[in-house]
Amino acid sequence: MSKVRTMEEMPLSRFHYKMFAYASGSAFLDGYIIGIVAVALSVMHSQLNLSVTMMGLIGTATLAGMFVGGMLGGYLTDLVGRKKMFIIDMLVMAIVSILQFYVNDPMQLVILRFILGIAVGADYPIAGALMTEFAPTKNRGALLGGLNALWYIGYAGSYLAGYCMLSIGDTSWRWMLLSSAVPVIIMLISRLNMPESPRWLASKGREEEANAIVEKIFGEKVIMSAEKETETEEKTSFLDMFRNGYGKLTIFVSVFYAIQVIPTFAIGTYIPEIFSQFGFANGSREYLGSAIINIIYLVGLIPALYFIEKYGRKPTLYWAFLACSISLFALGAISESNAPFVFILALFVIYGSFNTGMGAHTWIYPNELFPTHIRGTAMGFTTGMARIASSISTFLFPAIMASYGLAITMYICGALLFIGFLVTIFMAPETKNMSLTQASSINKPNNIEQDSFVSNKTAN
Template sequence: MSKVKTMEEMPLSKIHFKIFAYTSGSTFVDGYVLGIIAVALSIMQPYFDMSPIVTGLIGAATLAGMFVGGTFGGFLTDLVGRKKMFILNMLILAILSILQFFVQDPLQLFMLRFFIGFALGADYPISGALMTEFSPKKHRGILLGGINGLWFIGYAVSFLAGYFMLSIGDESWRWMLSSSVVPVVLLLIARMNMPESPRWLAKQGREKEANAIVKEIFGEHVIISDENESTEKTTFLDIFRNGYGKWVIFVSVFWSIQVMTTFSIGTYIPEILGQFGVNDGSQEYLGSAVINILYLAGLLPILYLVEKYGRRPTLIWPLLITSITLLTLGATSGLNIPFALILALFVIYGTFNTGMGAHQWIYPYELFPTHIRATAGGFTTGISRIASAVSTFVFPLILGNFGLANTLYISGALLFIGFLVAVFMAPETKNMSISQASSIDSGRPQEDSFTQSKKVK
């Protein structure tokens, strides 16, 4: 009789890449939606005669919506399932994307951007939970970390799209904002054929459906898991109990600090480049696109290193390097240095920032069990997005009142705080099964790794 294997022991196959495509679409759309507003805001500002405060509120609206969407969407995902929420989110996003074309005042746009953020925030925990629950143990870090890389692709594509749509005219911002409907509809169609998570089905007592999916995808002699996981019903407060509160704090803090600088600098990078002297026509927009594309240079190395050397060192060192880079940019901001050097420093910052960004998808979904995985992932997503919203709103005010150098110093100092948090709190989950990773410091007992497989035999 063939040896029984678990889903986590299976080699990489077509289904894993399909799930990766379904889930990474979330971050591509998120990156595109958050990136295109940076170009659109600079074009529409004279159209609506917006004050810096109104501009900041619109720039932060999507992130504020993600706080609400992540918090409640993750909880709903653990209650009703991954697939239903996946499809519903994309349908809502398609409608909201089109409506942006018809806005008549800043308040309408603010409300639309908030609800777009709600749907995007809800999509994050669905993606993270689903990819985690399908991933092989030896490649989980690569697959989860790779999802984050699509955010930078979407962000870079948005700047390129915005750059080429500038030629449409004064109302090109309408086309820019509504253009997000294209990737959203493509993703909606693709997700119609995705499977539900067998782990989630099993937690709901629907073992027959769960086993049928596993058998269809992986064949005979494959089981969902050979370890004992909690069979408790999902309650929101469980993410703070049994030792999990520590991980909620850890993930929320390092993620918030990292994205505060990512979104604040990323959203206003055309203005930053303009203050560095890169303000020849639309050159700052093209420079923004080039910088964001080059950020992807940090993706492939981190996906290799996170499995070879572990999660902990690949979070700690990038936090330190990005901190030093932004402090250096602050020190050189008034020296009229060549654009090539400015570009190089931004690329160093961006590549290492991309690298540590992979942990936004690894830690939140490895450190929590199935019945609260999406809830915890959604809550920490929400916390990171409210931090991003605050920084996106405050950043232009700090930039205007205190200057570019001090703004970069503050950003560098925040990343150094993140470095210290990672040094003292970051756990190592490399080569652990989902059950083992989600049991660190929780006191939850583990079943003998061969018990269930023997029972199946």
């Protein structure tokens, strides 16, 4: 009798890379849709007679929509299924992306950007849940964390696309906003062939369908899990995130996630200032420069993914928080001196590289720490909380800069990241090498049953 293996024990295969491609579209589209509007605003402000307030509303509408989308989309993902929501979400995103081309009133664009934000926010918990529920245990951290890279690629890609379309002229902003429909439609068509999550099916009592999918993908000698999530139930409740020991984990993920993204979005305001010393400002070259520096930031993700699997989630998160905090404190200290530009740039690159690696954990922790029946709900909730925090910080950042200056602003951001360091030290659990059932039962070790999750299958 040959040994029966679980999905989580299977080696990386072409199927896993295909699932990564499906899931990575969420982060890519988030970065692209947020980035392209910044370039478009530089052209459309005169075409649509935009006031400063209206420009702010258009710029932050997507982030605000992501708050709603994360909250609602995550819950619906757990309620009706991963695949179904993946398809519906892409369809909405495609329609809204196309409608942007035809707007004639600023408020129309605000509404469309808000709806687009809802769709993008909803896509996060779907992607995270699917990737998590198919990933092998020993590669799960790298696969989930790797999704974060696609945000920077999407963001950089939006600036490159916007830079190339500036030559179209006064209507270039319409083509820029329309351009997001291209990757959306490609992703929509691709996702039509993806499978539903067997874990989600089993959590709804549909074990037969779940087993059939596992067998089709991995073969007869593979089962879903050797453990059983005893908290699994047919009906998902939004409040389950705060019950049965999960409340502390929800607070931890929400806090560290929000702290990570607040400086990420706010400090983006400083990139044009850096490029002015490169000679990139006062023209379209600043958009090309923004793309370049975001690609440089990706360098930090490569070692981060290796260390996450080798040393664990917790140490790689708190050291990243600390490195980012020290970098910003140093930038604050030298902001009024005549420090060499190379030194200033190096500090920003150190900050950005560690921050990129830190962002990998925003995909890993919320997906590993919660069981199948509330995994999407928890990811959606924490994403929503983080995005509303980032939209507020983006709105307030210029006022803080104007009132207190560059040095104090850098100190505030550095202090915030140091708080993240302390939160991680005292609250973060370690989930390295744990099965999903073990990780999601980390506060309740007695709730894991060493039985087959769906059925005991044997192979000759």
